[in-house]
Amino acid sequence: MEDIPRKEAENETALDTETVDTPRRGFLRSASAVTLGAVAGMTIPFRANMPDGLIPAAFAQGNPLDGKDGLTLLGDRPVNAETPAHLLDDPITPTNRHFIRNNGLVPENMDPEGWTLTVDGFVDTPMELTIADLRDQFEVVTQALVLECGGNGRAAFDPPARGNQWTVGAVGCSDWTGVRLKDVLEAAGVQDAAVYTAHEGADIHLSGDPDKFPLSRGVPIGKAMDPTILIAFEMNGAALHPMNGAPLRLVVPGWPGSCSQKWLTRIWIRDVEHDGAKMTGQSYRVPAYKVAPGTDVPNEDMVVMEAMPVKSLITYPENGVATGLTTEVRGHAWVGDRTVERLDVSTDFGATWQAAELDAPVNPGAWQNWRTNVTLPQAGYYEIWSRATDSAGVSQPHAIDWNPRGYLNNTMHRVGIMAS
Amino acid sequence: MSTRKQLAALVAALAVCSFWVGAGLSQTIVTDEAGNSEEIYEIGTFYAAPGAQLTYDYCTACHSEMIIVQQGQTRENWDDLLVWMVEEMGMGEIIEEDRDRILDYLATHYNPDRPHFPRN
Numbered sequence: 314m315e316d317i318p319r320k321e322a323e324n325e326t327a328l329d330t331e332t333v334d335t336p337r338r339g340f341l342r343s344a345s346a347v348t349l350g351a352v353a354g355m356t357i358p359f360r361a362n363m364p365d366g367l368i369p370a371a372f373a374q375g376n377p378l379d380g381k382d383g384l385t386l387l388g389d390r391p392v393n394a395e396t397p398a399h400l401l402d403d404p405i406t407p408t409n410r411h412f413i414r415n416n417g418l419v420p421e422n423m424d425p426e427g428w429t430l431t432v433d434g435f436v437d438t439p440m441e442l443t444i445a446d447l448r449d450q451f452e453v454v455t456q457a458l459v460l461e462c463g464g465n466g467r468a469a470f471d472p473p474a475r476g477n478q479w480t481v482g483a484v485g486c487s488d489w490t491g492v493r494l495k496d497v498l499e500a501a502g503v504q505d506a507a508v509y510t511a512h513e514g515a516d517i518h519l520s521g522d523p524d525k526f527p528l529s530r531g532v533p534i535g536k537a538m539d540p541t542i543l544i545a546f547e548m549n550g551a552a553l554h555p556m557n558g559a560p561l562r563l564v565v566p567g568w569p570g571s572c573s574q575k576w577l578t579r580i581w582i583r584d585v586e587h588d589g590a591k592m593t594g595q596s597y598r599v600p601a602y603k604v605a606p607g608t609d610v611p612n613e614d615m616v617v618m619e620a621m622p623v624k625s626l627i628t629y630p631e632n633g634v635a636t637g638l639t640t641e642v643r644g645h646a647w648v649g650d651r652t653v654e655r656l657d658v659s660t661d662f663g664a665t666w667q668a669a670e671l672d673a674p675v676n677p678g679a680w681q682n683w684r685t686n687v688t689l690p691q692a693g694y695y696e697i698w699s700r701a702t703d704s705a706g707v708s709q710p711h712a713i714d715w716n717p718r719g720y721l722n723n724t725m726h727r728v729g730i731m732a733s
Numbered sequence: 734m735s736t737r738k739q740l741a742a743l744v745a746a747l748a749v750c751s752f753w754v755g756a757g758l759s760q761t762i763v764t765d766e767a768g769n770s771e772e773i774y775e776i777g778t779f780y781a782a783p784g785a786q787l788t789y790d791y792c793t794a795c796h797s798e799m800i801i802v803q804q805g806q807t808r809e810n811w812d813d814l815l816v817w818m819v820e821e822m823g824m825g826e827i828i829e830e831d832r833d834r835i836l837d838y839l840a841t842h843y844n845p846d847r848p849h850f851p852r853n
Contacts, residue, residue, distance in 0.1 A: 519823075
């Protein structure tokens with residue numbers, strides 16, 4: 314933003330400077346006005362009347378957690394919210410318990426009528442498809458798919474990594490209905506030169522600059538052909554929640570959530586690794602080698618994150634509650650591009666482990682539910698730890714594999730209980 | 734300015750207040766141990782200390798302060814972040830004197846020791 318609009322807005326104000334205003338607040342007013350103008354796609358004739366510090370309705374869009382239940386709000390602009398572990402107890406995550414991760418402002422228009430998806434770039438037949446076209450021209454499927462923010466668990470990083478300080482709840486596994494990305498790409502005819510997808514959405518950059526994308530990521534073309542990936546228009550049998558990408562989004566299970574573009578408007582097939590917003594630099598990247606906590610890693614040594622590592626969550630009992638000496642313990646386990654083969658639980662700080670009953674995923678890309686009963690020797694404080702092991706023999710670690718931006722924390726989940 | 738105009742402005746201000754959620758027009762002066770003072774009128778969830786209002790006003794033009802209060806960064810990292818905000822994220826140039834005060838505030842209150850980390 315340039316200086317000019319700031320000064321403009323300081324010229325005339327409804328609230329006289331001498332009474333309640335300060336020069337600084339004119340700055341605020343102008344910044345919001347410029348951003349709001351971009352949101353609305355037009356000027357704001359009455360912007361001089363806008364109260365200082367008022368968050369324009371187009372930003373605030375009502376209660377950011379409307380339609381959600383029990384989520385912890387990490388931020389309100391952009392809206393980011395996670396779900397406490399015990400509220401993720403359902404085998405399939407209800408919409409009101411699915412986390413929200415935004416990089417920008419939610420689009421003003423999320424009307425499915427007239428929404429179009431463009432598929433272009435290195436394809437034989439570029440397409441522009443309405444949601445009705447997608448439903449009519451491709452097989453519609455419903456799959457339970459796990460979505461997890463690449464930064465889930467960042468709050469435990471020491472030294473702290475910048476970004477939203479997610480604890481454990483930026484994960485969910487809802488039923489998603491849509492068409493396979495693969496089917497759409499095959500219809501468009503992906504050319505041999507194709508290397509990467511590039512996803513674009515209708516959300517708005519925080520600065521209000523219409524030429525900037527808040528986020529535009531992609532996946533290698535081979536991954537894009539994974540039949541579990543959906544272009545989804547329903548979540549748990551209903552329209553998508555506005556904060557979860559209504560009316561159309563990608564769902565790329567098991568990869569960082571940022572691959573699953575919300576408010577999807579375009580899939581552009583490129584002949585190079587996509588270099589859109591938050592593809593480059595340090596975003597959604599980890600060092601190519603192990604680093605000591607706190608290490609500064611140059612951009613050229615950072616590589617794009619792909620499949621998410623094996624992980625588990627204890628959703629019952631809730632952390633900090635009183636239990637009997639025998640209690641059920643249950644939760645979920647998941648891993649990107651593999652399956653979870655076993656789930657072990659410890660009540661003695663990892664000295665001994667017992668295997669839990671572990672379900673197969675209901676479909677590829679879903680998380681796996683597990684349960685067991687633990688019996689404790691005497692009254693007191695215990696920690697229940699869960700440790701998943703995947704089909705490549707990789708288990709969850711105790712300690713964080715520290716990286717500069719705080720990604721991929723898949724350490725064992727711990728829940729404290731008072732047993733008596 | 735005439736009394737009438739002042740009254741009109743006050744009425745307008747009061748009308749505006751009713752639309753604010755959790756924000757009042759009350760102003761307080763905060764002073765730190767070094768004797769620095771700042772008038773605070775609206776800082777959201779920021780820790781009230783000199784520099785809070787200035788930082789709030791610059792940053793919340795684009796995003797909520799809620800993302801800031803979660804962070805624990807060194808002064809050097811905060812400096813890099815401001816460079817990135819201006820170069821990449823569309824933030825306007827920051828007046829040098831303001832920039833120092835913002836960095837002082839962030840590095841003092843949102844450093845790696847996380848003295849004001851929000852607890853849920």
